[in-house]
Amino acid sequence: ARIRHYKWEVKYEFKSPDCYKKLVITVNGRSPGPTILAQQGDTIVVDVKNSLVTENVAIHWHGIRQIGSPWADGTEGVSQCPILPGDTFRYKFVVDRAGTYLYHAHYGMQREAGLYGSIRVALPVGETEPFSYDYDRSIILNDWYHKSTYEQAAGLSSIPFVWVGDPQSLLIQGRGRFNCSTPGIAADVCNATNPECSPYVFTVVPGKTYRLRIGSLTALAALSFEIEGHNMTVVEADGHYVEPFVVKNLFIYSGETYSVLVTANQDPSRNYWAVTKMVSRNNTTPNGLAIFNYYPNHPTRSPPTVPPSGPLWNDVQSRVNQSLAIKSHPNYIHPVPKTSDRVIILLNTQNRINGSVKWSINNVSFTLPHTPYLVALKHNLLHTFEQTPPPDVINGYEKYDINVVAPNVNATSSNSIYRLKFNTTVDIILQNANTLNVNNSETHPWHLHGHDFWVLGYGSGKFNASEDPKRYNLVNPIMKNTVPVHLYGWTALRFVADNPGVWAFHCHIESHFYMGMGAVFEEGVEKVAKLPSSIMGCGDTKRFIRP
Numbered sequence: 124a125r126i127r128h129y130k131w132e133v134k135y136e137f138k139s140p141d142c143y144k145k146l147v148i149t150v151n152g153r154s155p156g157p158t159i160l161a162q163q164g165d166t167i168v169v170d171v172k173n174s175l176v177t178e179n180v181a182i183h184w185h186g187i188r189q190i191g192s193p194w195a196d197g198t199e200g201v202s203q204c205p206i207l208p209g210d211t212f213r214y215k216f217v218v219d220r221a222g223t224y225l226y227h228a229h230y231g232m233q234r235e236a237g238l239y240g241s242i243r244v245a246l247p248v249g250e251t252e253p254f255s256y257d258y259d260r261s262i263i264l265n266d267w268y269h270k271s272t273y274e275q276a277a278g279l280s281s282i283p284f285v286w287v288g289d290p291q292s293l294l295i296q297g298r299g300r301f302n303c304s305t306p307g308i309a310a311d312v313c314n315a316t317n318p319e320c321s322p323y324v325f326t327v328v329p330g331k332t333y334r335l336r337i338g339s340l341t342a343l344a345a346l347s348f349e350i351e352g353h354n355m356t357v358v359e360a361d362g363h364y365v366e367p368f369v370v371k372n373l374f375i376y377s378g379e380t381y382s383v384l385v386t387a388n389q390d391p392s393r394n395y396w397a398v399t400k401m402v403s404r405n406n407t408t409p410n411g412l413a414i415f416n417y418y419p420n421h422p423t424r425s426p427p428t429v430p431p432s433g434p435l436w437n438d439v440q441s442r443v444n445q446s447l448a449i450k451s452h453p454n455y456i457h458p459v460p461k462t463s464d465r466v467i468i469l470l471n472t473q474n475r476i477n478g479s480v481k482w483s484i485n486n487v488s489f490t491l492p493h494t495p496y497l498v499a500l501k502h503n504l505l506h507t508f509e510q511t512p513p514p515d516v517i518n519g520y521e522k523y524d525i526n527v528v529a530p531n532v533n534a535t536s537s538n539s540i541y542r543l544k545f546n547t548t549v550d551i552i553l554q555n556a557n558t559l560n561v562n563n564s565e566t567h568p569w570h571l572h573g574h575d576f577w578v579l580g581y582g583s584g585k586f587n588a589s590e591d592p593k594r595y596n597l598v599n600p601i602m603k604n605t606v607p608v609h610l611y612g613w614t615a616l617r618f619v620a621d622n623p624g625v626w627a628f629h630c631h632i633e634s635h636f637y638m639g640m641g642a643v644f645e646e647g648v649e650k651v652a653k654l655p656s657s658i659m660g661c662g663d664t665k666r667f668i669r670p
């Protein structure tokens with residue numbers, strides 16, 4: 124195994140990823156940032172210099188479990204204090220499993236300002252994948268807002284509440300196209316001929332097969348991705364091999380990664396469109412376009428056809444069907460424990476607290492503490508956050524009607540956490556419900572840090588604790604780190620609490636997490652090795668660096 128050393132400078136720069144000029148957080152001048160390429164077992168060292176001048180930062184390595192290095196998870200408020208302007212922070216961790224992962228800012232709503240990228244971990248020499256391909260490529264799908272994260276965050280926490288609205292455009296590998304002739308857009312901020320917003324070009328050699336690693340880091344949008352005229356075979360999800368299945372379009376939620384195989388087997392005399400479309404909520408966001416270019420055609424030659432229009436935004440069944448289709452590859456099944464020690468039912472509701480709109484889990488809207496949990500728990504600074512844990516199941520769950528607006532829309536805010544007994548098996552049931560609007564429920568992609576979980580099942584309506592577990596897939600469930608809970612439905616997960624540390628579990632929609640849609644799990648914190656002083660400096664951790 125090797126050590127791979129990266130030196131990153133994070134700073135604001137003017138960029139025009141969709142032709143509209145705004146301040147973007149870049150890594151070494153780029154957004155998406157550099158791709159981390161490594162091999163299973165390698166140690167990654169990233170020295171992050173914060174040159175944002177007036178803003179803190181922290182970077183999370185999404186999908187990397189941080190076994191033995193929980194302080195390197197990059198989650199501000201959970202695993203570390205933020206990196207101050209001017210400071211350099213060293214992240215050091217092992218990539219212990221081949222697969223497709225991501226990295227992104229994990230401080231406030233900074234991710235959507237452009238700080239994100241791909242991590243690609245190859246198998247060790249001598250091991251082979253259960254499929255073959257000629258070339259390997261990574262792309263990140265994203266949505267894009269023109270307002271600053273500050274303006275958005277301020278709106279979300281003001282009374283009256285100001286929602287972020289639909290994204291202005293969709294980006295494919297950092298490139299999109301906003302219509303600069305939209306009324307009210309000044310010519311000096313939007314330039315349709317800027318090369319920064321020329322479409323992303325994916326060049327293929329006729330007859331060759333490509334492994335396309337697709338990650339989504341949208342702030343809000345659930346996406347459908349397709350390549351005109353080409354089928355895709357899904358072979359990997361969140362770092363795990365799936366029983367291959369063919370799709371025309373792939374649904375992908377924020378925080379998920381997939382590998383698909385695409386063969387360039389169509390008429391090679393022309394180019395094709397690759398399209399992303401926002402689904403799951405009615406929206407005004409135009410589709411994102413890239414060019415699937417058959418060599419040696421000119422890469423920027425527009426395909427002669429109208430881009431495919433994609434599925435209907437409200438075609439829920441197709442999305443649910445894809446979730447149900449994902450099973451573990453038969454030769455790579457991780458046996459799932461047949462029973463669990465604890466069942467936590469997390470009811471997802473939209474609420475009001477003092478007049479502002481929040482998301483709550485079991486009537487608790489999550490807030491981050493000022494002292495990171497990892498330090499607080501390891502050093503027994505228990506006064507730094509609320510000690511009464513949130514409930515495993517809300518009172519009155521049996522009678523709760525998920526199909527209507529909550530009868531009592533009030534919730535409480537808290538930074539309390541779930542403490543799990545080390546090495547126990549935990550089931551999490553994500554239960555969706557109606558929002559504050561009549562006849563409305565939203566899809567939420569939930570992401571767990573520090574673990575992969577088995578996806579035991581999905582259901583519509585309310586989870587029935589005595590009947591539904593009988594239908595769990597205990598034979599070949601896929602393991603993932605991010606999973607959707609579909610509207611008015613439930614999703615059942617199982618994981619073993621065997622990774623000492625403190626781990627966030629949250630909706631990956633940036634504004635939803637900001638509005639409280641999250642929880643935190645602690646397990647085996649007493650087994651965590653001595654914490655590096657580099658993660659300290661804020662809140663009550665100051666005592667350790669200035670004795």
Ligand code: C2O
Pocket residue numbers: 183185198227229378570572627629631
């Ligand atoms: Cu990719 Cu806690 O996030």
Ligand code: CU
Pocket residue numbers: 566567568630631632635636640
């Ligand atoms: Cu959400």
